[in-house]
Amino acid sequence: MAVSDTATMGTPSCTDPVALHEWYPISALVEITPGLVHRTQLLGGAISYTRTPGGSRPVVWPSGGEASGAEVDGLAVDHQLPVRVKFGYVWTTLGRPEHELFDIAECDEADRRIQNGGSIMVATSAPRAIENFLDMGHFPYVHTGILGAEPRTEVLEYDVEVTDEEILATRCLFFQPQAALSASDGQMTEYVYRVPHPYCVMLYKSVPTDASRMDVIALFCQPMTEERVRAHNFLCMVDAVNSDTALKRFQQLIFGQDKPILENQSPRRLPLDPRAETPIRADKSSISYRRWLSAKGLTYAVIPATAPSPTPAPTPAPTRSS
Amino acid sequence: MMKIYDYELSVNCYKQRLLLGILGVPYESIPVDFFPGWEHKGEAFAEINPLGHIPVIDDDGYILRDAQAILVYLALRYDPSGLWYPVTDPRVAGEVASWMAFAEGTTNTASAARLHDTLGYPFDIDTVRAGAQKLFRVLDDHVWFHEQQERPWVASAPHPTIADLALFPDVMLSEQGGISLLDYPALRRWTDRVKHIPGFTVMSGIFPAPAGAAPAGAAPGGATVGRPR
Structure with a gap:
C-alpha cells in the first residue's frame, strides 16, 4: 500500500458540507472480494470496504490499521458508513445526505448491457473530469478518427437547461467517424448530457444500429482527494454483437486518450470564477456546470470565486450565427 | 491470421502492435x-x-509469450530487411539483447508505477519510481552520448531496432506513474524520433508527433527499414 494512502488514515480532510453530505461510488460491487479488506480514499480520508461472507452485503468503514488484502468479517465491523448499491457500484457517504441517489431509467430495460468499464485513477479533480466529459470540442483532437475528425470540428449550437437537481444539455450534434464499437461508418451523432450530481455525469447517445434508442455512458467520480479522482466508467449499452470485454476495451481506449489531457490541465482544481478561464461556444454546458457548482456553494476540488463579479457574468454562449 | 491476446492500455501489448504496424503485418487483436x-x-x-x-x-498455431521474445520472433519472421533485429552484426545484436533485457527493468519499475497510480496495483510506489529514475538516468546518458556520435537509436546501428520499440512505451507513459520526463531531455528527443518512424501507430495516452519536419536521424533509416512491400 502506498505511503500516501496510509498518511491520512481514517480522517477526511474535507470540511465542505456540500461535498460531505453527498453519495460517492467507491467500487463496482463485483470487484469486491467477500471477506477481504479493500482500501481506497474518499475526500482525503482512507476508507476500507468488503463484502460479508457469502457476498451479500457490502460494508464500508473509515480505515483503521487494517491492511489491504487482510481477512475481515464484515458483520463484525464497528462504525459502518451508510451504503447504497446502485448501477452495480457501492456508494457511501461521510455525511448525512438528505437526498437519495439519482436514477437512470434505461437501466431497467431488459436487453441493456450494464457493466463497469473500469475504475481508473487520474491525477486531476473530479470537476475537471466532469467538464472534459461534457466537452465535444476536443473530440477531433483527442479521439481522432473515432469520436471526431478534422476538418469537421464544429460544435453546433445546443440547448442547456439547469434546475437545482441537474443540468441537461440537449440537441448536441457532432460528426463521428466511429461513434461506438457497433458503428460501421461515420455519422452525425446526437448526444444528451446530464449532470445530476456534482461529480457524476452521463451522456446519452444515439445507438448506431437503432436510432430510436440511446446508449448511456456515465462517469461516476470518486474524489479521492481534491486533486485525485477515481473515475468509474459506467456502461449501459444496446449492443447485441460485441462482447463485454470488447465494450470495455472501447471505453478504456477513449478514457485512456483523455487521461493525459486531464493530467496536464492546470490548475487541477476547477476555477469557478467566471473570469478565470475564457469560455468559447463549446463551453456552454461547462459554464452552466461551473455556475451550478457555485450556486450549490461547493468548495471541494474547485477554486471558488472569491468575490462577486463587478459586472454581470458573461452570457453562456452566443447564439448560432450560421 | 496472426492473433494477439491484447489489452489496449498494456505497454507490452502495444509494442507488438507497433512493430506489426511498422512491418505492415495484418493481425487480429483478441x-x-x-x-x-x-x-x-x-x-x-x-x-x-x-x-x-x-x-x-x-501465429497460425505457433504460440509465443513474453513481450521481448515476441518482438524477436516477429522481426525475424516478418522483416525481410533483417534490420529490426540485425543478427548478422554480433555487436549490434548483443546491444539489442542488452537493451531488451533493460526493458524488463523499465516494465518492473516505470510501468509498475503507472499501474499503481492508474489501476491501483499494490506496489511500493516510492521504490518503483526510484528504480525507474535510476534506469532512465542510465538510458538518457546513453542516448545523449549516442547523439554526440550521430547515432540516433539505442543500438549502434544507423536505423532503429526492436530495442527502441521495447523501451519506447515505458518511457513515453512514465508521467502517468509520476515520473516526469523533464529530467531526461535526450529521452524526449529520442521518443520524438521513434514517433517519426514510418508506420508508427499510437496507443491510448500516446499522441502522434505534431505535423512538421522529422527530427534529424529519423527518416533515412526508418524510411527503408522493415517495409517489405
Whole structure:
C-alpha cells in the first residue's frame, strides 16, 4: 500500500458540507472480494470496504490499521458508513445526505448491457473530469478518427437547461467517424448530457444500429482527494454483437486518450470564477456546470470565486450565427 | 491470421502492435479483460499462458509469450530487411539483447508505477519510481552520448531496432506513474524520433508527433527499414 494512502488514515480532510453530505461510488460491487479488506480514499480520508461472507452485503468503514488484502468479517465491523448499491457500484457517504441517489431509467430495460468499464485513477479533480466529459470540442483532437475528425470540428449550437437537481444539455450534434464499437461508418451523432450530481455525469447517445434508442455512458467520480479522482466508467449499452470485454476495451481506449489531457490541465482544481478561464461556444454546458457548482456553494476540488463579479457574468454562449 | 491476446492500455501489448504496424503485418487483436476483469489470471487463460501475462501471440498455431521474445520472433519472421533485429552484426545484436533485457527493468519499475497510480496495483510506489529514475538516468546518458556520435537509436546501428520499440512505451507513459520526463531531455528527443518512424501507430495516452519536419536521424533509416512491400 502506498505511503500516501496510509498518511491520512481514517480522517477526511474535507470540511465542505456540500461535498460531505453527498453519495460517492467507491467500487463496482463485483470487484469486491467477500471477506477481504479493500482500501481506497474518499475526500482525503482512507476508507476500507468488503463484502460479508457469502457476498451479500457490502460494508464500508473509515480505515483503521487494517491492511489491504487482510481477512475481515464484515458483520463484525464497528462504525459502518451508510451504503447504497446502485448501477452495480457501492456508494457511501461521510455525511448525512438528505437526498437519495439519482436514477437512470434505461437501466431497467431488459436487453441493456450494464457493466463497469473500469475504475481508473487520474491525477486531476473530479470537476475537471466532469467538464472534459461534457466537452465535444476536443473530440477531433483527442479521439481522432473515432469520436471526431478534422476538418469537421464544429460544435453546433445546443440547448442547456439547469434546475437545482441537474443540468441537461440537449440537441448536441457532432460528426463521428466511429461513434461506438457497433458503428460501421461515420455519422452525425446526437448526444444528451446530464449532470445530476456534482461529480457524476452521463451522456446519452444515439445507438448506431437503432436510432430510436440511446446508449448511456456515465462517469461516476470518486474524489479521492481534491486533486485525485477515481473515475468509474459506467456502461449501459444496446449492443447485441460485441462482447463485454470488447465494450470495455472501447471505453478504456477513449478514457485512456483523455487521461493525459486531464493530467496536464492546470490548475487541477476547477476555477469557478467566471473570469478565470475564457469560455468559447463549446463551453456552454461547462459554464452552466461551473455556475451550478457555485450556486450549490461547493468548495471541494474547485477554486471558488472569491468575490462577486463587478459586472454581470458573461452570457453562456452566443447564439448560432450560421 | 496472426492473433494477439491484447489489452489496449498494456505497454507490452502495444509494442507488438507497433512493430506489426511498422512491418505492415495484418493481425487480429483478441481483447483480454485485463482490467477490471483479471481475465489473464483466470483458469481459462492459463491454458494459453500459465504465467498469466499478456501479450501472447498465436501465429497460425505457433504460440509465443513474453513481450521481448515476441518482438524477436516477429522481426525475424516478418522483416525481410533483417534490420529490426540485425543478427548478422554480433555487436549490434548483443546491444539489442542488452537493451531488451533493460526493458524488463523499465516494465518492473516505470510501468509498475503507472499501474499503481492508474489501476491501483499494490506496489511500493516510492521504490518503483526510484528504480525507474535510476534506469532512465542510465538510458538518457546513453542516448545523449549516442547523439554526440550521430547515432540516433539505442543500438549502434544507423536505423532503429526492436530495442527502441521495447523501451519506447515505458518511457513515453512514465508521467502517468509520476515520473516526469523533464529530467531526461535526450529521452524526449529520442521518443520524438521513434514517433517519426514510418508506420508508427499510437496507443491510448500516446499522441502522434505534431505535423512538421522529422527530427534529424529519423527518416533515412526508418524510411527503408522493415517495409517489405
